[in-house]
Amino acid sequence: MSFKEGFLWGGAVAANQCEGAYNVDGKGLSTADVATAGSYTKARRYTDGIIEGEYYPSHEAIDFYHRYKEDIKLFSEMGFKCFRTSINWTRIFPNGDEQDPNEEGLKFYDNLFDECLKYGIEPVVTISHYEMPYGLVTKYGSWRDRKLVDFYLNYCKVIFNRYKDKVKYWMTFNEINVVALHPFIPAGIKFKEGENKMQVCYQAAHHQLIASAKAVKLGHEINKDFKIGCMILYPQSYAKTCNPDDVQLSNEFMDNTYYFSDVHARGYYSNKAKKFLERNNVKLKMEEGDEEILREGKVDFIGFSYYMTLVQSSDKNDQDEIKGNMLGGVKNPYLEASEWGWQIDAKGFRISLNNLYDRYQIPLFCVENGLGAVDKVEEDGSINDDYRIEYLRQHIKEMKKAVEIDGVDLMGYTPWGCIDLISAGTGEMKKRYGFIYVDKDNEGKGTLNRSKKKSFYWYKKVIETNGEEL
Numbered sequence: 159m160s161f162k163e164g165f166l167w168g169g170a171v172a173a174n175q176c177e178g179a180y181n182v183d184g185k186g187l188s189t190a191d192v193a194t195a196g197s198y199t200k201a202r203r204y205t206d207g208i209i210e211g212e213y214y215p216s217h218e219a220i221d222f223y224h225r226y227k228e229d230i231k232l233f234s235e236m237g238f239k240c241f242r243t244s245i246n247w248t249r250i251f252p253n254g255d256e257q258d259p260n261e262e263g264l265k266f267y268d269n270l271f272d273e274c275l276k277y278g279i280e281p282v283v284t285i286s287h288y289e290m291p292y293g294l295v296t297k298y299g300s301w302r303d304r305k306l307v308d309f310y311l312n313y314c315k316v317i318f319n320r321y322k323d324k325v326k327y328w329m330t331f332n333e334i335n336v337v338a339l340h341p342f343i344p345a346g347i348k349f350k351e352g353e354n355k356m357q358v359c360y361q362a363a364h365h366q367l368i369a370s371a372k373a374v375k376l377g378h379e380i381n382k383d384f385k386i387g388c389m390i391l392y393p394q395s396y397a398k399t400c401n402p403d404d405v406q407l408s409n410e411f412m413d414n415t416y417y418f419s420d421v422h423a424r425g426y427y428s429n430k431a432k433k434f435l436e437r438n439n440v441k442l443k444m445e446e447g448d449e450e451i452l453r454e455g456k457v458d459f460i461g462f463s464y465y466m467t468l469v470q471s472s473d474k475n476d477q478d479e480i481k482g483n484m485l486g487g488v489k490n491p492y493l494e495a496s497e498w499g500w501q502i503d504a505k506g507f508r509i510s511l512n513n514l515y516d517r518y519q520i521p522l523f524c525v526e527n528g529l530g531a532v533d534k535v536e537e538d539g540s541i542n543d544d545y546r547i548e549y550l551r552q553h554i555k556e557m558k559k560a561v562e563i564d565g566v567d568l569m570g571y572t573p574w575g576c577i578d579l580i581s582a583g584t585g586e587m588k589k590r591y592g593f594i595y596v597d598k599d600n601e602g603k604g605t606l607n608r609s610k611k612k613s614f615y616w617y618k619k620v621i622e623t624n625g626e627e628l
């Protein structure tokens with residue numbers, strides 16, 4: 159057996175991309191609720207509050223809020239051992255700075271987690287997944303203000319205490335390293351005229367890293383059995399050629415990610431990270447005790463997303479650009495790409511698992527992987543998503559090698575968007591990842607009915623045989 163007993167096979171979603179019900183039962187407005195729909199060629203916009211006549215995909219999403227029982231039943235049919243979702247911060251604290259939580263929001267997650275546990279499915283919870291109270295953006299300028307650390311901690315205290323007997327696995331921030339690339343998505347940052355953008359982003363990130371470390375410490379005090387991880391977008395990079403300049407570029411590209419995971423896992427900023435800040439005229443405002451906080455709040459595991467790899471080239475004439483998850487790179491001639499231009503690289507998954515494990519020597523959890531594709535519903539209602547099965551099969555094969563041959567300590571695997579949901583990058587519905595199809599289109603029309611794709615039956619078998627039958 160390559161995967162250890164208790165390996166967490168499952169699937170992943172994020173509250174803002176599936177729940178909908180954006181303004182019911184006391185929920186406040188979140189940063190995800192002001193994101194319009196976009197496409198492959200048209201970027202999503204983040205409006206100042208809600209604008210009449212605009213279409214905001216998260217407002218209804220796939221209405222998981224009202225349909226979670228049906229959906230979790232389907233997950234259990236596939237044999238899920240775990241289900242990764244996030245708590246919508248604004249269901250618990252509608253504006254973010256209240257003292258007392260919204261009971262109705264808390265109740266929803268009680269019911270949701272109970273429903274999972276009823277089927278023996280472990281909830282794996284991201285505390286903030288590309289969503290936070292919009293009120294914190296307008297009133298405090300979001301994570302640029304250190305007060306956010308306290309608001310986040312209060313939120314953590316409430317959910318840790320409330321769900322301490324229901325949830326064991328937590329992650330503090332989804333893809334924290336995206337802050338420097340798309341500051342609004344993970345951190346609600348909007349720039350003011352003439353600001354040093356790097357200063358704002360990295361200061362906000364420092365506050366998030368402090369908040370994360372404090373949350374890890376607090377969580378362990380509330381329940382010593384909690385496993386609390388970070389979550390990073392892992393964009394494995396290759397040098398285009400063996401030209402040392404390409405290798406240097408590729409390493410520097412990776413440093414942008416390690417900047418974050420190093421602090422999470424090692425508990426301090428590396429010399430290289432400090433030099434990077436210095437070079438970019440960023441002066442981190444650290445408070446007394448911050449170094450200790452970071453040291454004391456090291457994560458238990460590294461959660462990460464893996465979709466693709468990127469390439470760096472120092473040759474100015476070799477910059478044939480491709481798109482990717484939140485970032486792009488130079489085209490890799492050895493790889494095929496998805497319909498959205500993301501380069502498919504199963505072998506890169508094994509390489510990534512090794513690089514991360516060699517660097518940190520703590521358990522890894524792959525909490526996102528998958529293929530965003532257009533699915534066709536046949537006349538008889540069937541959906542033959544062989545391309546998705548093939549993508550996942552190849553990735554699981556490589557994941558197996560990483561565990562079996564290389565000895566990587568991997569806790570689990572939760573393919574992204576196990577049920578079709580709104581794309582974070584484009585706001586589209588037609589970019590589907592699921593084993594379960596949801597009848598809804600890019601304009602928001604459809605019955606929202608669920609149906610099983612071919613991959614549903616395939617993944618069920620994979621879980622049943624603990625990854626032996628692919």
Ligand code: BG6
Pocket residue numbers: 172175288332333391463483526530574580581582583584589
């Ligand atoms: C990850 C995010 O970056 O990629 C998810 O954590 C996101 O929220 C996923 O949905 C896939 O990206 P996209 O743009 O296809 O939705």
